[in-house]
Amino acid sequence: MLEIIDLAKRYGHVVALDGATFTAQPGRIVGFLGPNGAGKTTTMRCIFGLARPDRGEVRWKGGRVDRDARLRFGYMPEQRGLYPRMRVGEQLAYFAQQHGMSGQAAGAATGRWLERLGLADRRKSKLEELSHGNQQRIQLATALVHDPELLVLDEPFSGLDPLGTATMTEVIHERAAAGVGVVFSSHQLDLVEDVCEDVVIIARGRIVAAGPIDELKAASGRRHLEVEVAGSDGAWIEGRPDVEVLERNGGRTKLLVDDRVPLDELLAAARGAGELRRFSYQPPRLSELFMEAVAEPDAATVAEEVAS
Amino acid sequence: MSRWRSILLVAKREVLERGRSRGFIFSMLFTTAIIIGSFTLPAVLFGNDGPTRVGIADPAPAGLDLAIVTTGQLLDLEVEIVPFDQRATGEAAVANRDIAAFVDVPADLSASGDIVFRESADPRLQGVINSAVAALRTNEVLTEANVDPAALQAAQTPPTVQALDPPEEGADIQFLIANLGAVLILIGVFSFGFTVLTGVVEEKQSRVVEVVLSTVLPRDLLMGKVFGIGVLGLIQLAFFVVAGLIAASLTSDFELPATTPGAAVQLVIWFILGYTLYSTALGVLGALASRMEEASNVSTPVTLIAMAAYFVSIFAVIDDPDGPVAVIASFVPLSAPMIVPQRAALGAITPIEIGLAIAVTIVGIYALFVVGGRVYSGAALQTAGRMKLRDAWRSAGE
Numbered sequence: 001m002l003e004i005i006d007l008a009k010r011y012g013h014v015v016a017l018d019g020a021t022f023t024a025q026p027g028r029i030v031g032f033l034g035p036n037g038a039g040k041t042t043t044m045r046c047i048f049g050l051a052r053p054d055r056g057e058v059r060w061k062g063g064r065v066d067r068d069a070r071l072r073f074g075y076m077p078e079q080r081g082l083y084p085r086m087r088v089g090e091q092l093a094y095f096a097q098q099h100g101m102s103g104q105a106a107g108a109a110t111g112r113w114l115e116r117l118g119l120a121d122r123r124k125s126k127l128e129e130l131s132h133g134n135q136q137r138i139q140l141a142t143a144l145v146h147d148p149e150l151l152v153l154d155e156p157f158s159g160l161d162p163l164g165t166a167t168m169t170e171v172i173h174e175r176a177a178a179g180v181g182v183v184f185s186s187h188q189l190d191l192v193e194d195v196c197e198d199v200v201i202i203a204r205g206r207i208v209a210a211g212p213i214d215e216l217k218a219a220s221g222r223r224h225l226e227v228e229v230a231g232s233d234g235a236w237i238e239g240r241p242d243v244e245v246l247e248r249n250g251g252r253t254k255l256l257v258d259d260r261v262p263l264d265e266l267l268a269a270a271r272g273a274g275e276l277r278r279f280s281y282q283p284p285r286l287s288e289l290f291m292e293a294v295a296e297p298d299a300a301t302v303a304e305e306v307a308s
Numbered sequence: 309m310s311r312w313r314s315i316l317l318v319a320k321r322e323v324l325e326r327g328r329s330r331g332f333i334f335s336m337l338f339t340t341a342i343i344i345g346s347f348t349l350p351a352v353l354f355g356n357d358g359p360t361r362v363g364i365a366d367p368a369p370a371g372l373d374l375a376i377v378t379t380g381q382l383l384d385l386e387v388e389i390v391p392f393d394q395r396a397t398g399e400a401a402v403a404n405r406d407i408a409a410f411v412d413v414p415a416d417l418s419a420s421g422d423i424v425f426r427e428s429a430d431p432r433l434q435g436v437i438n439s440a441v442a443a444l445r446t447n448e449v450l451t452e453a454n455v456d457p458a459a460l461q462a463a464q465t466p467p468t469v470q471a472l473d474p475p476e477e478g479a480d481i482q483f484l485i486a487n488l489g490a491v492l493i494l495i496g497v498f499s500f501g502f503t504v505l506t507g508v509v510e511e512k513q514s515r516v517v518e519v520v521l522s523t524v525l526p527r528d529l530l531m532g533k534v535f536g537i538g539v540l541g542l543i544q545l546a547f548f549v550v551a552g553l554i555a556a557s558l559t560s561d562f563e564l565p566a567t568t569p570g571a572a573v574q575l576v577i578w579f580i581l582g583y584t585l586y587s588t589a590l591g592v593l594g595a596l597a598s599r600m601e602e603a604s605n606v607s608t609p610v611t612l613i614a615m616a617a618y619f620v621s622i623f624a625v626i627d628d629p630d631g632p633v634a635v636i637a638s639f640v641p642l643s644a645p646m647i648v649p650q651r652a653a654l655g656a657i658t659p660i661e662i663g664l665a666i667a668v669t670i671v672g673i674y675a676l677f678v679v680g681g682r683v684y685s686g687a688a689l690q691t692a693g694r695m696k697l698r699d700a701w702r703s704a705g706e
Contacts, residue, residue, distance in 0.1 A: 011703075048522040050689055067525065071309060075522040081515025086325055097317050098523045100309035142519060 001025055002047070002150055002181055006056035008205070009042055016042040017053065018205030024181045024198075026149070029172060031192035031213075032185040034202035035294055040185045041078050043202070044154050048075055060150070071100045074148035078155050078185075080139050082127050088138055089114065089123035092145045099146035106145070113141040117167065133164050140171065151175055153184035157191055169195055193286040203294040217283035220292070225255040227270050228278035236273035251277070314524050318532025323539055326503070336544055340551045347555035359388040360433060363398045365412040366391040372413065375440035383436055402426050411437055417445055483626075483654070490621045490646045492545065492575065493582045497614045500541035501587040502607070507533055508594035508684075509603045517688050526688055527681035534587050541583055542576075574649045574662075581669045582645025585676065586614060592680035595687040596695045606694065617643035621650050629656030638665045641672025 002024040009017040017039045024030045034040050045051035047058050048070060060069045083091055089110050096106035114120045117137045119130075127135060136159065143151060156168055172195060176182050186192050192199065193213060201209040209216060225243075229236070229251045237243060237253055242261050247254040251274070257266075263281060270276055326332050360380070364372060373389040380387035390407055392398035398410035402424050409430070413421030423429070423437055450460055508530075511517040520529060549572075593606040620643060624633040629651045637643040638651065638661065648665045651657040657665075679701075687700035 045689070050518065050521055067311075067523075068309070070523060073522070075519065077515070077518040077522075079515040079518060081517075081519065083325070083511075083516050084514055085329075086321075090324075094317065094321055095519070095523075098314060098520070 001061065002183070003059040004043060004047070004056075005059060007043060007046055007053045007058070008055035009039075009046065009051060009053045015205050017046070017056075019056070020202060020205060020207050021056075022200045022207050022210050024150070024183045026181045027176055027179045028198055029176045029182045029196045030184070031196035031199040032183050032202070033187075033189065033192065033199055033290055034185070038202045038294070039205040040202060041154055044075070044077075044152050044183075044185070047152055048073065071146070072149045074143035074146065074151045076139055076143040076153040076156055078158075080136065082135070082139060082142060084128040085126050087123070088119065088125055088127055088130070091127060092138070092141055095142050096145045099148075101146055109145050109147065113145050117141055132159070133161060136160060136164060137167070140168065144171070144175070149180055151180055151182045151184075153182070155186060156184050157186055157188055165191070189285075189287040189290055199286065201290060201293045209289065209293040213286060216289055217286075220284055220289060221259050222284045222288065223257050223259050223261070224280075224282040224284065225257050225261075225266070226253070226278060226280045226282070227255065227266075228252045228276075229270050229273045230275040230277055232273040234273075236269050311525065311528050315528045315532040315535065318524065318529055319536030319539065322507070322533055322536025326537065327540055327543075332540070336547060339544075339548060343548055343552045344555040347552070348558075359386040361388045361390055361407040362433070362437070363390045363392050363401055363407040363410040365395055365398060365410070366393045367415040368411075369413055369415050369417050369441075369444055372411070372440065372444060375444055376411075376437055379440045379443070380436045383432065385432060385436055387433075387436065399424055409433055409437065411441075413441055417448055487622065487626075487650075488575075490618060490650055493579055493645050493649070494614065494618050496541055496545070496579050496583040497586040498611075500537050500583055501590045501610075503537050503540075504534055504587040505590040505594040505603055505607055506600065507537065508591045508688075509597050509600055512595065512598055512688065513600065521688060526685035527677065529688075530588065530591050530681060530684050531677070534584060534591060537587065538580065538583055542580070545576075545579060571649070571653050574652045577666065578645045578649045581666065581673070585641060585645065585669065585673050586610060588673065588676050588680055592676075592684050592687075595684045596697065596700060598690065598694065602694050613642050617646045621646040625650050626654070629654045639668050641669045644669045 004020055004022050007017045007020045009015075020039060020043055022030075032040055032043070042051055046053050047065065049065070049067075058065045060072075063069070086094070089107075092110040092113065093103070093106040096109050097103060101109065110123070111120070114123055117140070119134060119137060122130060122134065127138060130138065140153075140156070143153065151172075153172075156172075157165055160168060169191075172182055172184070196213065198212050199210070199216065200207055211219075227237075232251045234248045234251065234253050237245060237255065242258055243266075244256040245253060246256055267276075267279060270279060362376060364376075368391070373391075376389060377387050390401070392401065392410065395410075395412055398407075398412070401407045402410045403426060405426065408425075410424040411421065412424070413419075421441065423434060425434075447460070451457070511520065517529075524532075589610050590607055593610060594603060597603045597606045617637070620633065620637055624631065625637070625647055628634060634647060634651060634656070637647040638657065644665045648657065648662060652662060683697060683700045686703040687695045690700070690703070
């Protein structure tokens with residue numbers, strides 16, 4: 001298990017991390033979300049010792065993360081980069097050996113991963129001779145070639161075409177199924193919703209929401225209700241204080257309701273208005289939870305915090 | 309995994325990647341060609357210094373051949389005598405440059421005889437032959453006049469020669485080796501030290517450094533890089549020296565003084581120390597730059613120091629190898645690599661001083677690794693613009 005405990009880091013006057021705490025379990029996929037500048041990359045750099053936190057620590061399997069622990073981690077930084085003129089096969093083998101593999105094991109692992117990513121025939125090519133998409137695949141292979149127990153990927157989906165996205169998703173799932181803990185950051189929230197079980201949302205250097213996506217959704221009091229009634233102008237919904245009308249288009253209405261709203265009552269009202277075609281009750285999308293979580297605290301909340 | 313394995317892997321990567329690159333191989337072949345050329349071209353262009361061949365008509369006066377050869381020796385001209393029994397064949401040999409001159413003097417010295425040249429007389433050779441013939445004639449006349457041969461020989465003995473301040477054996481070569489050492493170390497700094505500098509900047513520019521540093525400690529990456537490129541530098545240096553020695557031994561009778569092995573060992577030690585010191589400094593400064601265009605900017609201070617040390621070594625130290633400037637500069641790590649081998653080649657430094665200078669330089673290198681390693685750690689991931697030394701130091705703070 002990876003534990004991020006109370007990390008704080010400041011660059012000059014800029015606060016990058018302000019007491020961030022969360023965990024990543026083996027075999028689970030954590031989507032690490034947050035607006036630009038929220039502290040995602042700094043957190044990842046702290047995990048790899050690339051940034052030194054002013055406060056707090058990173059623990060792995062209960063102990064402090066040291067160099068030996070990091071040999072079991074795989075990292076794909078946001079700023080992609082490998083040696084442009086080095087041959088693909090030698091490059092992967094080099095990184096595998098730097099993670100403690102023997103030369104022979106590194107060669108074998110390189111072959112396996114190139115095969116797996118469909119690049120077995122490019123083993124002797126220089127990296128710069130590969131297409132952008134294939135260079136991204138090699139970058140992923142660099143993070144995976146030593147068979148890590150923890151995978152940290154910073155924006156792994158950025159710049160990928162649909163095929164690349166599919167490969168990335170498949171590999172992430174496969175690794176997690178093999179017991180690897182995966183932490184990845186992304187701005188593509190719909191994708192995150194498809195790929196991850198857990199999310200951690202960071203804003204202004206602090207964790208503002210964390211947990212399994214389903215639980216976060218359930219915990220949110222907001223629900224979406226979409227109702228379509230043939231031959232109705234939608235007047236049946238008017239006058240209810242517990243319902244917010246988001247959109248009304250003839251017989252179709254999109255509503256935002258509280259999770260304690262009496263559904264039976266609404267269903268009966270809709271039936272009464274005409275022929276019911278659709279009645280769908282949904283938890284909010286991840287993107288809504290995200291917006292809600294990262295919203296700037298309003299002045300009232302800040303005042304409250306200061307007072308407390 | 310041990311840090312040593314990590315450092316060695318970095319070094320191995322540098323050796324393999326750079327050693328196989330076209331640029332490295334071309335520059336090595338090109339420089340080797342220049343070295344071999346500089347030894348062999350003069351011999352090819354200006355002819356070899358073989359003996360001058362002189363033909364004489366056979367029968368010749370008794371002792372003429374010996375007289376020409378010994379007179380030639382006195383005038384520093386090596387002569388080989390070729391007898392011809394007919395004047396026509398002798399002249400033909402002159403015409404086709406087989407011999408430099410043909411001498412036709414009657415065996416009984418009854419006539420003054422001829423010297424045949426191809427185009428015009430070579431005055432030196434002409435002088436040698438003239439003196440030889442004249443000496444034979446004088447002897448002949450004096451012998452006929454019953455002069456005592458012993459008195460004659462005594463009369464012909466030249467004064468003995470003495471030099472008040474004879475040059476030491478191999479002094480020129482010593483001087484050459486001293487100079488060569490300073491030049492090689494300067495080349496080591498500028499060629500391989502800058503390879504370290506550009507290597508560091510390239511890693512930053514291609515962003516690969518973040519992947520590397522996620523497992524390799526910054527100090528180890530710097531050390532491995534300096535080590536690997538240094539191995540290449542030594543391979544290249546050894547290659548050049550061997551090529552130079554082989555070319556020299558094939559083309560001339562150039563002899564190395566007995567002090568050469570000692571001087572070569574000093575050269576290698578100081579090449580390694582000087583390279584390590586300067587390339588570490590350049591690697592650290594390289595980390596402050598984020599693009600290649602900034603690299604020459606950040607390296608300027610080191611370049612200036614290296615040049616200054618070199619000029620001190622070729623002006624102050626060669627003039628006065630025991631003077632205060634030379635002594636002080638021997639114990640400053642940044643200048644010692646260029647000063648000490650020079651003084652050693654000139655025999656102006658004691659082994660104890662050499663040992664002390666080596667120790668001081670190693671301490672300097674260690675201090676640089678500690679300070680530079682921290683600056684490097686702080687700067688290696690900073691990819692926006694040029695970083696200040698102080699900021700890099702702080703950002704890696706404990």
